[in-house]
Amino acid sequence: MKSKVFFTDLRVTPQQNIFKKLDKLLVKSEFNNIIEKGDLTAIKLHFGERGNTSYVKPIYLRRIVDKVKSLGGMPFLTDTNTLYVGNRKESVTHIETAIGNGFDYSVVNAPIIIADGLRGKSYEMVRIDKKWYKEVDIASEIHNADSLIAVTHFKCHELSGIGGVIKNIGMGCATLKGKLNQHSSVKPFVVVDKCTGCMRCIPWCPVEGAIVKIENNKKVKIVSEICIGCGECILPCRDGAIKIKWDADTGSMQEKMVEHVYAALQKKKDKYIFISFLTQISPACDCYPASDTPVVEDIGILISKDPVAIDQASADLVNNQSGNRNSKLTCNFEPGEDKFRGVYPEIDWTVQLKYGEEIGLGSREYEIIKLA
Ligand code: SF4
Numbered sequence: 001m002k003s004k005v006f007f008t009d010l011r012v013t014p015q016q017n018i019f020k021k022l023d024k025l026l027v028k029s030e031f032n033n034i035i036e037k038g039d040l041t042a043i044k045l046h047f048g049e050r051g052n053t054s055y056v057k058p059i060y061l062r063r064i065v066d067k068v069k070s071l072g073g074m075p076f077l078t079d080t081n082t083l084y085v086g087n088r089k090e091s092v093t094h095i096e097t098a099i100g101n102g103f104d105y106s107v108v109n110a111p112i113i114i115a116d117g118l119r120g121k122s123y124e125m126v127r128i129d130k131k132w133y134k135e136v137d138i139a140s141e142i143h144n145a146d147s148l149i150a151v152t153h154f155k156c157h158e159l160s161g162i163g164g165v166i167k168n169i170g171m172g173c174a175t176l177k178g179k180l181n182q183h184s185s186v187k188p189f190v191v192v193d194k195c196t197g198c199m200r201c202i203p204w205c206p207v208e209g210a211i212v213k214i215e216n217n218k219k220v221k222i223v224s225e226i227c228i229g230c231g232e233c234i235l236p237c238r239d240g241a242i243k244i245k246w247d248a249d250t251g252s253m254q255e256k257m258v259e260h261v262y263a264a265l266q267k268k269k270d271k272y273i274f275i276s277f278l279t280q281i282s283p284a285c286d287c288y289p290a291s292d293t294p295v296v297e298d299i300g301i302l303i304s305k306d307p308v309a310i311d312q313a314s315a316d317l318v319n320n321q322s323g324n325r326n327s328k329l330t331c332n333f334e335p336g337e338d339k340f341r342g343v344y345p346e347i348d349w350t351v352q353l354k355y356g357e358e359i360g361l362g363s364r365e366y367e368i369i370k371l372a
C-alpha cells in the first residue's frame with residue numbers, strides 16, 4: 001500500500017503566508033492524532049553547527065511547538081551530542097550553540113533537553129534482533145518521551161548521499177557509542193599520489209593522531225587504528241585525495257542507521273511523525289560550520305508517518321528540479337537526473353530506503369497529497 005506524504009510548496013500570498021500553510025498541513029496530516037494530553041513530546045532536530053545557516057529556522061519550530069501545546073502536549077527540543085569535537089560535543093556547548101543559532105526559549109517557546117545527557121552516555125537499550133544489531137542503544141530522553149516529532153532539513157550528505165529523516169533519527173538518536181559503531185563501517189584512506197600536502201584536512205580531524213604527516217611533511221596518511229570514521233576530513237580535501245570504499249563502507253553504515261531508526265520508533269507505536277523542510281538544500285550536512293550554495297531551488301515542506309516514504313518523496317522532488325550550476329553539483333543538472341550522485345557520484349543513497357523497506361520500517365511507494 002502507498003504511504004501518504006502531505007506536501008505544501010512555498011508559494012504564498014499576504015493572506016496565506018508559509019506559517020498558515022504549515023498550520024494547514026499539520027491539520028491535514030495525522031499530526032493531531034499522535035499527541036495526547038500530558039505527552040512529553042520530543043521534537044528531534046539538528047540545531048546547526050556554529051556558522052551553518054541551512055538548519056530549519058527556529059520560527060518554524062515555534063509554530064510546531066505551539067501546535068503541540070494546543071493539543072495538550074509538553075514539547076521539548078532535542079538532539080544528541082556529536083561524535084566529532086566541535087561545538088556540540090557535550091550538552092553545555094551544544095545548548096549554547098543552539099541558543100546562538102536562535103533556539104532561545106523566548107523564540108521557540110520550549111526548553112532544550114539534550115537527549116543523551118551531559119557527555120553522551122545516557123541511553124536505553126532496545127532489542128531489535130536485526131541483521132547488524134541484536135540490541136541498539138537509543139538516547140534516553142528520546143526513548144522515554146511519549147511522542148516523537150522529527151523535524152528534518154533535507155539535504156545532500158557526504159556519507160549517506162541524502163540527509164533525510166533516516167539520517168536525522170538513525171544517527172541523531174544514537175549515543176556516542178552507537179554513532180561510533182555506525183561510523184566504524186567507514187574507513188577513509190589517502191590516495192598518496194593525489195595528496196598535495198596542503199594540510200587542510202588536519203584541523204578538521206577530531207582525533208589527534210588520526211591524520212599524520214609523511215614524506216618530510218609533503219603528504220599525509222590516515223592511521224586506520226586511530227580514525228573513528230566520522231568523515232569530517234572528506235569535504236575539506238579539495239584535491240579529492242581522501243577516499244572511502246563507498247559501496248561497502250557507506251552501504252553498511254546506511255543499513256546500521258536504518259536499524260537505529262527501527263529501534264528509536266519501537267516504543268512509540270503510532271506516536272511519531274516526520275516533518276521535512278526541502279529548503280536551502282545544501283551539498284553537505286548541517287554539522288559543517290558553513291552552508292554552501294543549494295544544489296536546487298527551495299521546494300516545500302513534507303509531513304508523513306512513514307520515514308522511508310518521506311525520504312523517497314523528498315529525494316524524488318529534489319531530483320525532479322533543475323540543478324544549480326553555481327553549486328557543488330558537477331553533473332546531472334537536468335530535471336529527472338540524480339542530484340545526490342551529481343555531488344557524491346560514488347554513494348548509492350538508495351541503500352537506506354531499500355533496507356528500510358526490507359525490514360518493514362516503511363514503503364518506497366507513496367502518494368503525495370498536496371495542500372490546495
Ligand atoms: S581521519 Fe577523517 S574520518 Fe578519521 S577521524 Fe579524522 S576526520 Fe574523521
Ligand code: SF4
Binds near residue numbers: 195
Ligand atoms: S586535504 Fe587532501 S591534499 Fe591536503 S593534505 Fe589532506 S589529504 Fe592531502
